[in-house]
Amino acid sequence: MKKITLFSLICANALALEFIGVGNDSISMGYAGVALKNNDYALYYNPSSIIYTKNGINFTFGANFYQKNLLELSNISKDTNKNIENSVSKIKNIFTISTARANNDKFGNIDCVIDDFIARNLNSNNEDLNLLANAFNDEKNHNSNSFDDTIISIQDKLLQDKGLNDLIRQELLISTNNTSNELNNLGVDKALLENIINDYDTSNVLEVIKVSKDGNASLDELLLSIGNIDLKTFLDNNTTNDLDLIYNAVYDNEINANIMSAITYNQSLSSNSALSLGVFNGIHINTYAGLNSNKSSLIIKVKDKDEFVYLKLFKIGDKLYASSVSESEYLNNSALQKGVKNPLKATTLMTTEVPIAYANSFALPFGELSVGASFKYMNIKAYSINKGIELDINGINSSDLNIRKDLNNARTTNTIGLDFGLLYSYEDFSTGLVIKNINTPKIKFHNNEYIRLNHQIRLGFAYMYDKYTFAFDSDLTSNNTLSTRKPKSQLLGGGIKYNFNDSFNLRGGFAYDLKKDEGLILTTGFNLFNVFDLALASGLKSSKCDKDVCKVSSQIPNYFDLRLAFSYSW
Template sequence: MKYIARFGILAGVLALSQGYGLGFGSMGQVSTSMGGAGVALKNSAWGIYYNPALLGADRRAKVGYSFGGQFREQNLLQVATIDFDEISNIAATLDEKLLGGASVAGGAITIPGGVGGQGTTIDGALGDALGEFFGVAPGGTIDSAAIDKVANEVGISCTNGSCSDLGALGDALKSNTDAQQKLKDKLVDSAEAAGAPPLLKGIINGIDVESIDDIIKTIGNSNGDFSFEDLLKTADLKMTIPRGADSDIDKLLDAFDTLNNTLQSNDFSLNSQNGIVIQVRGKERTKKIEADGIGEVTVQEADSGRGAVAVAVLPQMFMNLSATINEKHNQLIIGFGNTNGGSCDIMTGKDCTTFIQATPGNGGLTFESSDMNKFQSSSILSGNHTLHGVALALIEVPVGYGHTIYTAAGDINIGGAVKFIQAFGYRYPGEINFSDFEIEMPKLSDMTMQQTFGIDLGVLYTPSFLRKFNIGLVAKNLNAPQIQMNTGSPITLNPQLRAGVSYEFLDFLTFAFDADILPNNTLSLTNPKSQMIGGGVLADFKYIDFRLGAMKDLQSKAGESAILTTGINLFGFFDVAVEYGLGQNVTLYGFNVSNYMAIKLGGQFSW
């Protein structure tokens, strides 16, 4: 359990980042539940965030509030759920599955002689399969005659024409690939005939042919009760333990898969974007009647007053976590076994008697023999790895205004917002080593605190020939404000450019779609860029509305495909929006969930 705690701390500490900037993000429930679309959406109260030109297009008074969070995970949180004690007991688990208890056929198989002359006893399903292989009845002994019979069947002969023990049979098999394959095929047939469980049949099938001679010698030289640890000590061992043959073994294979995936790529981010917005009602546009003096009267739209003014308070928090694995210590090499009957230290290799290198893939886990030297020079558990963290908290206070210019071609809405930004930043770079796992937790005094400002500009066009259709464009953080960190380079809130369209249909349906014109930088090393596209539909009734949508990050490497979004508003007071990523799932403490999820709660009113 101490190793679970260690990795729990790792997954809870802040994150790695060498990219600077933030993705466009989302604010409020309406756009969040419509695939993130908001640049051309008049129905939302969050125009000051998505496009200040909306303050001219929809001049109603509005109030909105929103609170929630989002997380994205890639091969990191699952490490915290691994029980490393179970991994170190894999040999004992295999013993219990294949050698434990009485022989199914009624008696253990004995192999006399061996190194030291003590002999070897093999119980359980493996004993049954070997008895069938050598033609020995349950409880019998595998003597030289039985070994010679097998040697003749695979086309080899031992020194002096007779195989005195399994060691001699192994020597005769060495470098004879044809005979090794025949012997492996005979082992597979014997396991099937003996009614061996799927796990044993799968392991025999997964033995590398060139390891057969050493495995036979290892079985013959075990002395005493044979164990799977003896097999894993085989000098040139290479075998695959299959997936799907046993649920307990599958759990161990899952743990190795998680470690392997973490080696390849890892990332964890946690964001929370919250806010309260107040939009002060503007003056509605007026109509101007003109006569040409010959009986023609025209009615034109005129703008004799201001657009809406909005102010908001937007507390936001962004954190990211990744680990850079030492390229010299990037192998899954573990130790187990203890000469004193205890357990070795899996993190340091101390007191371990056996080492194996594990490689997930090919429908299971391939084991190869290793040693203490390889463990110390190449194992992920023995090396120093880099952990960097970044946390960024922003309190933005934007003040925005939108105005409309009426033309014969349509309405052109322009708007802008100036944002006061109170920023708090912290970056954690450092080394970690699983044998001495200590992380210095950040203190409040370590964080930088500063003030800056940002500028947003937007435009929204509604053509005269299609009054329900809107086209929007917004540019955020045009001045590229910088936030100094406690160490390293500052974080720049890079300019962002996003376009959007919306169409109002049947008085209660609104369709909207947004797209980032260019990729945005993020705080993640694994996913340094973000470029969102998405859209959805809003069904807005008097006391209730429903929203559905979907979106996708075109730059993401985190494994999710499309992200589905949905939301509902009841009476204005209760509004909830949910995002759920499709594609890659993670299993955390028995629960299988998406590696991307978000939820927002709040409400909004317009009048």
């Protein structure tokens, strides 16, 4: 069965839909455009401001991209499962008997550590250390049957006495250090043993020693005795990081992008009225890979020689842990077993909008008020994919990703949309308000499901001073998206434009989405000769992309937006 990585799975499936923006001026000034005068794409941002747009034809094309917990997967070792198996084998080697069996050691490969503990604490002034050393000694010499009862008695005391926890831990660490050579000869990972003693309650460490006496404990028994395992205790940093990336990606993954093109024609009709026509094309898709609703646990099946153990991954805070569970829990709850289908869901919209807008302005005692409306024909092809995929820690069955036949189920919707805008200006100051999709157009899918394009209300401010233009926008409502992970968007942002002369301007700004976690987005752009325009936006959060995916190992912004535009004015 051909396998491909989880990264490849999800990268095939994602884009999004919200108040996206199409004007380069606006995008490079923090996506602010509702109150901008001389905005070539006022038809999209605010139909009332087309009065102040210069006559001409404008074309723009570009795309934005956002990903969550996916590019990082390109850095994961292909031997993650093997590394886990090697590590759990090291745990077993600590507490069971290998070459030491010829010496009839009672406590397996750490018998030398117990010997050192006994020698130093058999006549200790501390009653509990003396009691524990005597219990170890009697068990080794078969002088008593009360070893288990003694350990339980000390464990009860440990619940109440933190100092005793620290004291026994310290003594065990000293004995481990004193017997380094013997442990090394037996192939015991001394650092791992020290991690176990350091990272776990002393009660758990004594429980492991109790369970492992005679050196015949199974790996499952040892792991159950340890309890919740901090993966950093027994895995190397790289493998721990790999599992953390996999965990985050499975429970919280997404890629969003928007591909947009627009062409507009603006024409003044009189000194106080204007008309604008346009064609906006877009592709909007959202997809995520989830876990089976009935079997939604990440439980890994790990082999140690002829023995299988089952490790359930979970998080407490930011730390990733594993606990040993039964085979039945693995069969009943693990999403990572053969035959279990995990959901792959995708919604794709291919949209064409043909808006026509009219605006008129009215003089006021102080300033001017412009009112505009846009009537738009909308053609939307909607695809919905919902299928199951098999997933394990090494990848997925590539045949599960064949979605070509699923793309034949498009449902076409022909509808209309209505936008309304206001713009008040006084000297060099202006403020605008736009309401998009007043009639909440319905988009149908082949399975009789549908979504509505909700009202989008945005407020904006702009101010012109000499060669500078300042702008700021804020969504007054949270806007629906196609995203399952982040179903709402509410953007605010602003920026500044500086006109060096009639042939060159430079812009910059910032944006932040209150409903998402892209972090701060920085924007910039420039215009040459009033013909060529470039706009760029990038989030400050980034992910490392391995050279196998990005050709060279590099840091890639989680959010990225690039737009090119051309215009001709008269």
